[in-house]
Amino acid sequence: MLVLELAVIFSVVFAVWWYIYYWKLPPQSPPVYPGALPIIGHAHELFRHMIGSNELWRYFKKECDYALENEGIISLRVGPHFLYGVTDPKDATFIANTCLEKAYFYKFANDFFGKGLLLSDTPEWKVHRKLLNPAFSQTVMNTYVDEINVQAQYFVKRLTVLAGKGPINIQEFITNYILALLCRTSIGLTPEDQNMIDNDYAEIIDEIEKVYNKRGATVWLYPSFIYNRSALKRREQELVRTVKDILNPIIRKRRSIIKETYYIKNCDEYSQTSVTGKYKPLLDLLIHLADEQDVFTEDEIRVQLNTFVAAANDTTTSLLQYILLALGSHAQVQERLYKEVQEVFKNEDLDKNDLTKLVYTKAVIKEVLRLYPPVPLVARRVHTDIKLPKYTLRAGNTCVLSLYDLNRHSSWGPDVKEFKPERWLNPDTLPENPNTFAGFSIGKRNCIGKEYAMMTLKTSLAHIVRKFHISGDINNLKWTFEALLKPTTPALVTLTLRS
Numbered sequence: 001m002l003v004l005e006l007a008v009i010f011s012v013v014f015a016v017w018w019y020i021y022y023w024k025l026p027p028q029s030p031p032v033y034p035g036a037l038p039i040i041g042h043a044h045e046l047f048r049h050m051i052g053s054n055e056l057w058r059y060f061k062k063e064c065d066y067a068l069e070n071e072g073i074i075s076l077r078v079g080p081h082f083l084y085g086v087t088d089p090k091d092a093t094f095i096a097n098t099c100l101e102k103a104y105f106y107k108f109a110n111d112f113f114g115k116g117l118l119l120s121d122t123p124e125w126k127v128h129r130k131l132l133n134p135a136f137s138q139t140v141m142n143t144y145v146d147e148i149n150v151q152a153q154y155f156v157k158r159l160t161v162l163a164g165k166g167p168i169n170i171q172e173f174i175t176n177y178i179l180a181l182l183c184r185t186s187i188g189l190t191p192e193d194q195n196m197i198d199n200d201y202a203e204i205i206d207e208i209e210k211v212y213n214k215r216g217a218t219v220w221l222y223p224s225f226i227y228n229r230s231a232l233k234r235r236e237q238e239l240v241r242t243v244k245d246i247l248n249p250i251i252r253k254r255r256s257i258i259k260e261t262y263y264i265k266n267c268d269e270y271s272q273t274s275v276t277g278k279y280k281p282l283l284d285l286l287i288h289l290a291d292e293q294d295v296f297t298e299d300e301i302r303v304q305l306n307t308f309v310a311a312a313n314d315t316t317t318s319l320l321q322y323i324l325l326a327l328g329s330h331a332q333v334q335e336r337l338y339k340e341v342q343e344v345f346k347n348e349d350l351d352k353n354d355l356t357k358l359v360y361t362k363a364v365i366k367e368v369l370r371l372y373p374p375v376p377l378v379a380r381r382v383h384t385d386i387k388l389p390k391y392t393l394r395a396g397n398t399c400v401l402s403l404y405d406l407n408r409h410s411s412w413g414p415d416v417k418e419f420k421p422e423r424w425l426n427p428d429t430l431p432e433n434p435n436t437f438a439g440f441s442i443g444k445r446n447c448i449g450k451e452y453a454m455m456t457l458k459t460s461l462a463h464i465v466r467k468f469h470i471s472g473d474i475n476n477l478k479w480t481f482e483a484l485l486k487p488t489t490p491a492l493v494t495l496t497l498r499s
């Protein structure tokens, strides 16, 4: 009897303590999404939807739609921890510029991407972002235009074989093309090193992303002491080692070429592949910063390269697929785009001035990115109490900025859900707050490669549309969430040669 009484007293004291310290909402907390259970909050819902990651996306979307229709902010609870979902453009902008540190679960990818720009901690990120920005300046990008034309023409040649043969799954072709483009331009690899990357590296990046997604969807693997003993961890280590074996020789070779050419000025290879001063392609800049300013070790150069390839390849590949499908679904948009491209092309290549004339092409790319953003949300750690006009976010919690819902905010107007590239041609039809377009994220930690992505997509699209008529249906795609929003159904496109 005494034991029972003690148990009851203990439970009551525990419940009161829990309520006061953890469960009672702190003042000015954002509204809690319906369905929270005492003590565990929404954990049961999250875990239930995590079992199939497709479901997790549906759950996040429902939660963010709820925020969009209510106060623009909502919170989920996992025990004492809050996950704030934000869809209001002003609040999101403030949070994006204040909370620069990535959320806890990004750290799962630390061994592979840890000190790279995407995941690095705020103090290190601030220094590195400033140092790496010049690799994405217009001066450097202008030096890529010729190579992008070469690669785009080669890509179109490969596609020509498939024209008129019915629907094809275009993804594999686009992946190889975007990777080659990235390595030959922004990263600055020679054709020889490019071949090594073609064969193995892309597959490893793909598999390592799968490893991290699997850990993200397997709650019992969250604690490191369990994960470190798992088969998944052993596979991760194998992949990390293989990448070292591929990239280290490439980095060393490039390093010695740069050293030699430092002494033998105007050596042909160097002057063809690098621009002068601090404006260099990424790999050259990383090596320069390592050798001249002691900023990076060889391991850190490799981690930065992994980061850039992973951040650039999947996103750009996905977006190009969605653009082709969107064009296939909107015949009038495709014809208008074709007309613009015909007017701009004077010969086989586009030069940097031609690119500025592709105004409608740019509008199409932005509209697809608005409605189908490859990165639908980003998550940040709330490192200090954040006071918003209506609510306060408490330090120690996680904030999810829904880029997907910002892109569909009511300030886009009543036609927000329609595919209308024309809206980009008239600034009066765009929302007042530019951060309502969030496809490349918002705030200080937005995408460093966004101008590069726009340039490669514009050039690629112009070459493709000039040659082929495209059919497809973007509405046939079903989506899943694996850090990126990805289709679970193949992206089927039919290409017909234009006469």
Ligand code: HEM
Binding pocket: 117, 118, 119, 129, 186, 307, 308, 311, 312, 313, 315, 316, 319, 373, 374, 375, 378, 379, 439, 440, 441, 445, 446, 447, 448, 449, 450, 452, 453
């Ligand atoms: C259509 C193509 C692209 C899309 C939609 C896209 C989108 C994004 C988004 C949403 C973020 C923020 C991620 C976060 O906060 O978790 C980001 C960051 C980043 N992106 Fe992109 N990206 C694209 C292309 C590229 C390209 C081509 C490169 C490089 C050549 C690149 C390199 C990066 C890097 C390094 C970061 C981390 C930036 C930082 O934290 O300072 N991205 N990108």
